Amino acid sequence: MILLDKESLYYKDKIVLDNISLSINKGEKVALLGKSGSGKSTLLKRLYELNPQDSSYIPQELGLVNSLSVFHNIYIANLDKYSTFYNIRNLIKPAQQEINIIEPILEELYMGELMFQKAGELSGGQKQRTAIGRAMLQGHKVLLADEPISALDEFVTQKVLSSIASKFETIVCALHNVDVALEYYDRVIGIKDGKIVLDKQCSHITNADTQHLYHVCDDQF
């Protein structure tokens, strides 16, 4: 269980989320909704810090190494599982054993042919999927992801979200698309002006709530 009790979160000395309480149970799939700058990223980072050993984290900027291949970018998640010597060897020439592990992950993300493409040469959506692949390889139970699918088309979004759902027990995912959130997640949390303005199970969402969420996510307001 992830628990925040009346905490205030700061970003560069500025208060972003004021006195918030939140509990997320094991097995829950939660979508965070809010416009850019509302504090979703700060909240996710904090949730990650609460339990870094068992969580995989995908920051909004993804954290890919542009000059490395997709394979190596994903392998980075396993650096701590092998010796330095093996890591160096695998950097120079990818070991077949590692390819066998990473290939199925890429297949699932529809990236099979791109395994040895440099990350810097990928499209926005392919970069996001690479970061998702890295999180999957880690094999942790919790995923904390910051808008990981914003650049994917509808078909791939569907496939990627369902494989994420099968790989991770608990998910907290920042999104700005209300429809995707309501369709694929169990629970939505709306954030606005430093406060949680809505926190409900998706099955209990009313039409008024949906309208409210659209409003929360709209950058024009």
Add this chain to the structure above:
Amino acid sequence: MLIPNIYTMSVMTSSKNLNVTIIFAFIFVIAFINADFSISTLDPLSEINKFFSGITQIEFSKITIYYDAIINTVRIAVVAIFVSAFLGFILAMYFHFMIVRVCLAFVRSIHELFWALLFLQIFGLNTMTALLAIILPYSATLGKVYFEILEEYDVFPKELQSSKASRLSTFIYTKLPDALPQLLSYTRYRFECALKSTAILGFIGLTTLGYYMQGSFMQGYYGDVWLLLIIFYIIIASIKYWFNKYLAPFLLMMSLYTLDDFSGFNLDNFMRFITEDIVPSPIRKNESLFEVYAWFENIAVNEIMPGIFNTIVLTQVSLIMTGLLALVFFPFISKYFVNKPSNVFGNIVLVIFRSTPEYILAYLFLQIWGPSMLPAVIALSLHNGAIIGFIMGEQSNEVKLRSDSTKRKIELYFFEIVPRIYSSFLAFLFYRWEVIMRESAILGILGIATLGFYVDSAIADIRLDKVVILLFFIALLNILVDTISRKVRAYLRINTTVKSSCDLV
């Protein structure tokens, strides 16, 4: 001389640029009044005439005489850059320690020729001296720049770095891959510098290209001087064809295998150097503390102070002249001011001035005008003005003008182009400041009374204790200039990336 700047200023938004320009122009005027620009040769025009008519007397068949010098120059530079890059990389890992920073600043601020003069006393005139003279300042510079490059590419999120993975693993996966192209490109640029430095070492007797150049100069064989210069330009211009990832390791093996002449090295010399030679003579002779003070005071009053004064005068005059020449040079390679053929011609002239080390230029002008600050200022400002003019020309080509902007070139220059690139122009000039200062000190070897002059005389008198004191003050002066330069750049808030500063340091 300041008219262009004042015109420019009128349309410039930043008053800070104006402040800095006025302060340095004022210092320039004071320095200019104090500088000695006398011409001591009897007939400078005929010297110039003789030099240029040398072009017609080039005997290309003589190139065979210089094979050994060419090979020696290249292999010393190759071994030196590999060792320097290796040491520089290790030093970059420890650069965050204050003590490493300070030590490297000192080692870096002493010119390779001074190091060579010093090692000459320990190891004699051989390859070891040449290698160490390059490796010491170069690994210090590479260490600093490598550190800055790696810092710039330190963008991998900390949250994604596992604390359980080894530091080396994390480094080679998350930092090195993106920084590597930049590291290699700077090392290649430094290799070009190492070739120039190695050639220059010939002027103090090591058998590289400079050795034969000086010999030909002295005997008035200007045809040979030209031939050697042409060989030098070809070597520099062709670097990318023979110093690449395929050939460089092979070159290194060959160089290591064939480098010879390590004669004269013995440990006794080294021990004598550090335990006796560099100990101040009154201490060595067990004299009173008062004697030590008198000894130091004598050096301070008669050599350090006038030396520092002249070095600063030469540096400040050359700095402003460099700036003015760069402002004059850059239109000749800018598409807004000249047509294609003139552009090509301008490029060739600038490349020649850029590639000829200021030491060789100064040596040449000295033959023409005799020893004074005149040849030194001309040499420093031509070389550095060409370097900065070149980058400014490239920048001006990237400027996009409105279609209704003026077509008159003079207006275009003062109201459109220069105001747009003036900030980066100042940045480049201040990056180059420290280099100009280092060169000003070294040109003393040629007879101009900067600090290098006193170092050279002290070496001639075999008073190494004095040499070390003088070198210490040279280093101090350089570090001071570097610090002021950094402060000025911060004041001007010039955002220059490591990339743009790399070719200037």
